Amino acid sequence: MDKQTSRYLDILLAIAKDGSLFDTVSTSTVALAKQLKSSQQSTSRKLVEMELLGLIRRRTNQRGITISLTDRGVGQLTYLRDELIQIITSEKTPILGMVVSGLGEGGYYVGQERYQTQFKKMLGFSAFPGTLNLRIDITQFKHFLHQKKQIVIKGFKGEHRTFGPLNCIPVMLRNKKNSVEGSLIIPERTTHPEDIAEVIAKDNLRSLFDIKDNDKVEIGAIE
Amino acid sequence: MDKQTSRYLDILLAIAKDGSLFDTVSTSTVALAKQLKSSQQSTSRKLVEMELLGLIRRRTNQRGITISLTDRGVGQLTYLRDELIQIITSEKTPILGMVVSGLGEGGYYVGQERYQTQFKKMLGFSAFPGTLNLRIDITQFKHFLHQKKQIVIKGFKGEHRTFGPLNCIPVMLRNKKNSVEGSLIIPERTTHPEDIAEVIAKDNLRSLFDIKDNDKVEIGAIE
DNA sequence: ATTACTAAGAGGCGAGTAG
DNA sequence: TCTACTCGCCTCTTAGTAA
Structure with missing residues (x-):
């Protein structure tokens, strides 16, 4: 200033x-x-x-x-x-994320059955096996996270590797075309702060929202 | 501060x-x-x-x-x-008005045929013969007025009295029930600043919005 | 490396006052 | 009345430096 x-x-x-x-x-x-x-x-x-x-x-x-x-x-x-x-973003203000390409690994991860059963129980939906990565203004994102209760999804050991615990924050996802309930997922080990949010929903968000990279998606609080 | x-x-x-x-x-x-x-x-x-x-x-x-x-x-x-x-209210932010009772004189005023023909031509609608009075935060209102182009409706002499010129500002009016194009009308002689806005529309706003005194109505810019 | 004290200097504040 | 100048006072700033 x-x-x-x-x-x-x-x-x-x-x-x-x-x-x-x-x-x-x-x-x-x-x-x-x-x-x-x-x-x-x-x-x-x-x-x-x-x-x-x-x-x-x-x-x-x-x-x-x-x-x-x-x-x-x-x-x-x-x-x-x-x-x-x-x-100072207030709780009710949705924040904007910009779609970016992920590593494509998220889908394999969240597709795991032992995650899916927990998603169904804790979040109310089974997740489409793929994540959408959104780049977010880090200041707004932190503020947003601060106000949300996180849901913890337990980790487990698979045959070949270990799947760590996930923190989930239920959110509304919206763009011009559509609107759907989903969740932010934050692997517990991730070094925060990070300006990329990974989100899941029951649908394939890329086709539901008809989006390409650099499109904008709103992330809002669940009432 | x-x-x-x-x-x-x-x-x-x-x-x-x-x-x-x-x-x-x-x-x-x-x-x-x-x-x-x-x-x-x-x-x-x-x-x-x-x-x-x-x-x-x-x-x-x-x-x-x-x-x-x-x-x-x-x-x-x-x-x-x-x-x-x-x-600093930005142009795109609608401002909130609270419905208050007027003197009931507004209807007689705007109902005049020589006003109505001008409304039709300049604003695109004939006005329901009645105005809705909205109390508005004066700071926000002034800012809102500053950014709008005013349409001038000419005054005229009637049989018994004179009808002065009106400044009109087209706006969108909205509440929970409905949304309609309308206009702020500001008699030219009015001593500004005033925290009451008088609005007209083609419909009876009280019944369209199903409102009583103290209800809230949004006043937004026309695109 | 740090933080934070002391002391001197810079600069903001307001009383008095002119226009 | 008003604005805005001068000037003394005093607070805030920063250089030097201890811990």
Whole structure:
């Protein structure tokens, strides 16, 4: 973030609130200072500085001052807002994943019968033997994970190799074409954090959603 | 806004970005200072202050420090985010209006034939002779208005009184039951800003939406 | 390597006041 | 009244450095 943004944030916010981002607001350094719990002098000086920096337009008159935000001033607030929205994703906001190619190994893995019986019991569906890999903004993803209860699927030993435990998070998967219940699966050994989510559902998601690489899929919470 | 919030905002943001709001992040005052374009000393001191204020949890070790945000720290960011969202409503975000009783005069007004012919021509529909009044958050409303082109309906003189010009803004109106194209109508003489929006549509909105006072209606942009 | 103390210097703050 | 200047005070910053 810009150093300026935090130094002048409270004044920018005060103007934006009064003036609704685009209006010109008539006020005075005295009134503004009172609102900001600062002195008239500091407020006056800061406004001059902000004008110099191109954050506001400012005119003085007998009765006080009129101020409006410049595009740059609005931009600082918008930028900060977007940054905060990205950091603080609320539970109800679905997050977007971009389809990427996996190693093709996921299908063999989740296709194992001893996984499938647990999927049926714990998640309510048998999984199509194939996973869809979604690249996700890691910040949003972590936030999303934080709020979900994980369902643990036990690992087991196969004939040739070991199949580790899986953490599952039931989700709604949706794109333009379709919408289906599914689950994130996170092998317990995986080194987190990882920006790829592997998802399963009862259907073949690639054909259900008619997707190619780089398409977008929404991942939403289960009610 | 809290004075603390702006003083420590850049550090809070840096931690939240790295640590995804809930994780504990391992870093060092040196690295953090570099990222924040400040000195190691100031960063160290501020972190100590922030711990004292209950904004973060902090542990030092041989290799540096581990930090996580407290609920209070998260709260400061969330509060700021909500404030910014309220100020900066993007064009695509529908705003919510609450149905309130009008004076019942709106219907007589918009029912005038010389208005109706213009509605038909300029808006694409004849209006049901009645308006719905919606109370709206004024900040969001102003922002919404700012981005819309207004359609001007000319005023005229009737037998007994004068009917002034109207500014119209086509919108989508929606609630749980239904969705319909309509228009905000703003008598030109009205003293703005006003937190009540008067809306019309070809249908009787009260019956189409099956609404009573205090129900909510979404007002969205026309594509 | 680190963190964080001390101390000096930079710079922000507000009282007084001119215009 | 108002804005905004000067100037002293005091807080915040950073260099040096100990642990």
